[in-house]
Amino acid sequence: MTPLVRSFVAHFGEMGSRWGINRTVGQIYALIYVSQRPLNADEIAEALEFSRSNVSMGLKELQAWRLVRLKHLPGDRREYFDAPSDAWEVFQILAEERRRREIEPTLSMLRSALMEKPASEEDAVAQERMRGMHELIEMLTTWFDEVQHMDRNTLAQLMRMGSRVQKLLEFTSKVKIVGGGKGKSN
Amino acid sequence: MTPLVRSFVAHFGEMGSRWGINRTVGQIYALIYVSQRPLNADEIAEALEFSRSNVSMGLKELQAWRLVRLKHLPGDRREYFDAPSDAWEVFQILAEERRRREIEPTLSMLRSALMEKPASEEDAVAQERMRGMHELIEMLTTWFDEVQHMDRNTLAQLMRMGSRVQKLLEFTSKVKIVGGGKGKSN
DNA sequence: TTCATTTTTCAGCAATTACTGAAAATTCAG
DNA sequence: CTGAATTTTCAGTAATTGCTGAAAAATGAA
Numbered sequence: 001m002t003p004l005v006r007s008f009v010a011h012f013g014e015m016g017s018r019w020g021i022n023r024t025v026g027q028i029y030a031l032i033y034v035s036q037r038p039l040n041a042d043e044i045a046e047a048l049e050f051s052r053s054n055v056s057m058g059l060k061e062l063q064a065w066r067l068v069r070l071k072h073l074p075g076d077r078r079e080y081f082d083a084p085s086d087a088w089e090v091f092q093i094l095a096e097e098r099r100r101r102e103i104e105p106t107l108s109m110l111r112s113a114l115m116e117k118p119a120s121e122e123d124a125v126a127q128e129r130m131r132g133m134h135e136l137i138e139m140l141t142t143w144f145d146e147v148q149h150m151d152r153n154t155l156a157q158l159m160r161m162g163s164r165v166q167k168l169l170e171f172t173s174k175v176k177i178v179g180g181g182k183g184k185s186n
Numbered sequence: 187m188t189p190l191v192r193s194f195v196a197h198f199g200e201m202g203s204r205w206g207i208n209r210t211v212g213q214i215y216a217l218i219y220v221s222q223r224p225l226n227a228d229e230i231a232e233a234l235e236f237s238r239s240n241v242s243m244g245l246k247e248l249q250a251w252r253l254v255r256l257k258h259l260p261g262d263r264r265e266y267f268d269a270p271s272d273a274w275e276v277f278q279i280l281a282e283e284r285r286r287r288e289i290e291p292t293l294s295m296l297r298s299a300l301m302e303k304p305a306s307e308e309d310a311v312a313q314e315r316m317r318g319m320h321e322l323i324e325m326l327t328t329w330f331d332e333v334q335h336m337d338r339n340t341l342a343q344l345m346r347m348g349s350r351v352q353k354l355l356e357f358t359s360k361v362k363i364v365g366g367g368k369g370k371s372n
Numbered sequence: 373t374t375c376a377t378t379t380t381t382c383a384g385c386a387a388t389t390a391c392t393g394a395a396a397a398t399t400c401a402g
Numbered sequence: 403c404t405g406a407a408t409t410t411t412c413a414g415t416a417a418t419t420g421c422t423g424a425a426a427a428a429t430g431a432a
Contacts, residue, residue, distance in 0.1 A: 005309070008312065015292065020205065036311040053393075085318065086318065091326075113194060129220045150352055
């Protein structure tokens, strides 16, 4: 590993442990992410000085996160791994996985809590708070779903606009009123 | 604790540990979040059956995250804590803190890695990947900054529109072209 | 200032999580 | 099939993180 790669890998190790992901898994991912070609487990173990079995477990976890992909090179029985190099793709994968693992279970817990008939004033207040949380999460995830289906140019354009989109919305609503157009009226 | 609150608290405990935050801290936060009135450390310790000192440490951490606020009740020397109950506010706080703790350090690592002159082909590739990551993070954070400054109605409107904004953008760019504006040409 | 109340700190122990080496299982070329 | 190459599993141990009780520090009413 060059010093450049080394520092990237080290950083991901540290960050990984702030995450649910552990240090070694973070480092393995970082190494694969910046590598030009797919790596096999022995190469990873040697570069990072982890045991072969630790690498095996790390790769299993990264595959479960869909952050690395198994490849086979012709004429080589060993398994090689690479990572999607497009950052936006990685972001989407992370968002989907985190949603499945964290958001969905939370939503389902909240939904069932909100079905209960509050047994006391205390419960009623608690439900009120939970309702607020539930609403926000639903709103954010619904929105994020839709955004994911937008094409990347539109998305980039939207982001570049930033808060100026506000002006656009104000303008549009005036147009609709004046023109009486067949805009969807939510 | 009622069964309703108990299950909410338990869920936050489990989720907390997927996070960097630990189980007890998650539970303390959950309890405070759903409580109608501010709680003091002894009440929390009793409800959750943690030691007083554990609660003290947990509260310290939650304060560092700005997720709970210290309150003083008149005529009572003890410290009471409550949590912002508005979910959007909580979301913003979390976003800011995570940004400060995770995003900024990563950006600064990436920036300095990108300043280095690549010492090899391998480094050049690694830098290319890092550049992609850096660009995406900058874009997302810049965008998020701006969104945070939008007023909540506009934001809600924007979210409700979802991917239909795309249509709006297409429409606008046509208007600009017709009117002789320098529409984006990508 | 005093001192009872309350909070914080921290050494030591407990619990959990991470890692390893050895062995078992799998894979596939021949 | 066979058996060498490769991957996975897992029991044992190491390392880390979490928690507690006791003691110290801080606070504020009198």
